Amino acid sequence: MIFGAIMDKNLYAKRVVELNNLPVDEGGKCVIYWMQRSQRATDNPALNSAVNLANDLGKPLLVYFGLFDVYPMASVRVFKFMLEGLKEASAALIDKGIPFLMRREMPPEGIVRAAIEFNACAVVVDEDYLNIGRSWRKIAADRLPVRLIQIDAETIVPARITHKEEWGAYTIRPKILKALDQYMTDIPDSSINHKLRLEPGNSIDLSTVDPLTLANSLDVDQQVTPTPHSIGGLSEALSRLERFIREGLPRYSDEKNDIGVSVSSNLSPYLHFGQISSLRTALAVQDADAPGESIDAFLEQIIVRRELAINFCLYNNRYDSLDAASDWARRTLDAHRTDERPELYLLEELESAQTYDQLWNAAQLELVRFGRIHSYMRMVWAKNILVWSPTPEEALSQAIYLNDKYALDGRDPNGYANIAWCIFGKHDRPFAERPIFGKIRCMTSEATMRKTHWRNYIKP
Ligand SMILES: Cc1cc2nc3c(=O)[nH]c(=O)nc-3n(C[C@H](O)[C@H](O)[C@H](O)COP(=O)(O)OP(=O)(O)OC[C@H]3O[C@@H](n4cnc5c(N)ncnc54)[C@H](O)[C@@H]3O)c2cc1C
Known part of the structure; x- marks a missing residue:
């Protein structure tokens, strides 16, 4: 069986999930790799699997990318960075004899149209560990006329x-x-045996497009601007x-x-x-x-x-909610709900770095201007949001909002897991009890100032 061949002859067996049980259409004209999460032309198990499948079938490979701007927290900052990466990846794919098809559309609908238009034998997609990406793959799996094979390519x-x-x-x-x-x-990159000549059709040709100009033309947040020195x-x-x-x-x-x-x-x-x-x-x-x-x-x-x-x-598809907290964490946060907070800040005050804490303000400004926060300070930043919010639920949603809106690496499993670690002790253990935090690990700006060369951090 053809699909058996791609699983057996490489190290990817544990990476493969068949998202529907339709057959691979051996009479089709090409295999399509639906690139979404793993935006690279090298060291990519999903791309390698698609190439191997295409070679087994004696067909060429096409890579499809759906450019979709109606995405939570979509901004010029993240789209410019992403498009710079895609421009380089598409050029590398074309060099390998693999055409790159990019259309501005809802990806799961676009991949179904592309599979029909190019008469695909099967579609291979990289895995996304978050809910939106999962739901897109489910829609495509239900509507595609051929098999959809998912490869975990990021671990x-x-x-x-x-x-x-x-x-x-x-x-x-x-x-x-x-x-x-x-x-x-x-693992060496697999190379494609049969090259596909593709008329661009209505594909966005990234070789002729400036990523910033394209990002500016999208329906995304124009206030969150590209960060200096960040080239994708x-x-x-x-x-x-x-x-x-x-x-x-x-x-x-x-x-x-x-x-x-x-x-x-x-x-x-x-x-x-x-x-x-x-x-x-x-x-x-x-x-x-x-x-x-x-x-x-x-x-x-x-x-x-x-x-x-x-x-x-x-x-855990409740990764952005207090529902994902352990019992001990929920109990201790509940026990401290009514503890007096030193200050309660509105989201706008946090966003514009208007707190009494100069170290926290410096971290927030780093986030807004540069799209990042120093890794250690990032923990202190989120812990303070717990202290200044009326409820842990609000702290969680404010931290996620600010992180996902401004951080260039936001909207990532790392963000949800680490914010959960800070606000409700996910993956952590109980500590000695304190006001507001209860048994959640406490980290403060004062302690950070005692232990680090913090003055260098707040220097303009
Ligand atoms: C409140 C909060 C929010 C965060 N939000 C994000 C986020 O949105 N996206 C994100 O990628 N990371 C997030 N992190 C994790 C961590 O802060 C960043 O991965 C790290 O700061 C990135 O900088 P670096 O690439 O220089 O890290 P390095 O120290 O060079 O580490 C290399 C890589 O290891 C991984 N890594 C490092 N620290 C962690 C960690 N604690 N948990 C999981 N993986 C880690 C990252 O992929 C990182 O790029 C968050 C942490 C906190 C406390």
């Missing part, structure tokens, strides 16, 4: 080595480590990775929690849009000439913490 160890929501890093880490040797290995795409991600290995990695373990210095990779937006693979990044760091503690500390973040966040969103 190093496939998300389905575990079949349930994990309690924390301490439960997922042993499972990941046990399987890691098998998956921490460089694999080349920029690779040069950041190289710089990080040279300059940041040697100091990573000792200094990553000091908000006065910047030693982290700044790769999260590239990982969020799938412009660079976490496997490529982790392999480069693993092989680097740097202190072992720093290498281990980085691999813990990009493998264990990142894949724990994916596990959370994959197995």
Whole structure:
């Protein structure tokens, strides 16, 4: 069986989910890879699977991308960054003999139209761990005339080595480590045997389009403007990775929690849009000439913490709600609902950094201007929102709103898991009881000022 062949001959068996049970149409004219979450032309298990299937069938491959701007928190900032990445990815695909079809439309409807128009044998799609992406894949699975095969392409160890929501890093880490040797290995890109000549039709030709001009023409938030020094795409991600290995990695373990210095990779937006693979990044760091503690500390973040966040969103579709909290966390937050708050800020006051806390204001301004917050300060930032909100529910929704609106890496499993960690102790343990926080771990600006070179952080 053809589909059996693509599963057997590569390492992807645990990455595959068949989203419908329609047949692969061997009489069709091409295979389509519906690119959505993993926006890259290399190190991409979903693309490799599509190429392998096309080769098995003796057909060419077409890559489809649906450009959809009616998306929560869509802004010029994120679309410019994403389109820069797609421009580079589409050029690389075309070089490999794989045409890139991009249309401005609702993706699940667009992929169904494309499958009919190009007489597809089957469609392969990368996996999205969030609700919107899941719902798009479900719509497409129900309406496509051929099989829809989903590949988990964003994890190093496939998300389905575990079949349930994990309690924390301490439960997922042993499972990941046990399987890691098998998956921490460089897999060469598959190359397509049959090239497809495609008349552009009504495809957006990214080779002739300026990403910023295109982003500006979309129906997206124009107030959230592109951040200085953030250029999307694999080349920029690779040069950041190289710089990080040279300059940041040697100091990573000792200094990553000091908000006065910047030693982290700044790769999260590239990982969020799938412009660079976490496997490529982790392999480069693993092989680097740097202190072992720093290498281990980085691999813990990009493998264990990142894949724990994916596990959370994959197995708990209430990831952005207090419904996802453990019983102990809900009980303790309930017990402290009526505790007096030092101040209650409106969303507008938070958004415009109008609080009494100069460190928090600096973090919020960093978010608004640069689309990021220093990793350590990001925890303190969210913990303070709990203190200044009338209820934990409101704290959660305000933190998610601000993070998703301004952060270039927002709308990501990492964001939902970490905000849940800050506000309701997800994946964390109970601590000594305090006002407002109850048994949720407390972090404050004052403590951060005592421990870090914070003056460097608030310098204009
Ligand atoms: C309140 C809050 C909101 C957050 N929102 C997001 C978000 O929207 N998107 C996002 O990608 N990350 C989010 N994080 C996690 C973390 O802060 C960022 O991944 C990190 O700051 C990105 O910077 P970096 O790429 O330089 O990280 P590095 O330290 O260089 O780490 C490399 C990669 O490892 C992963 N990683 C690092 N820390 C974590 C973590 N705590 N949990 C999961 N994965 C991690 C990321 O993919 C990161 O790019 C949030 C954290 C908090 C506390």
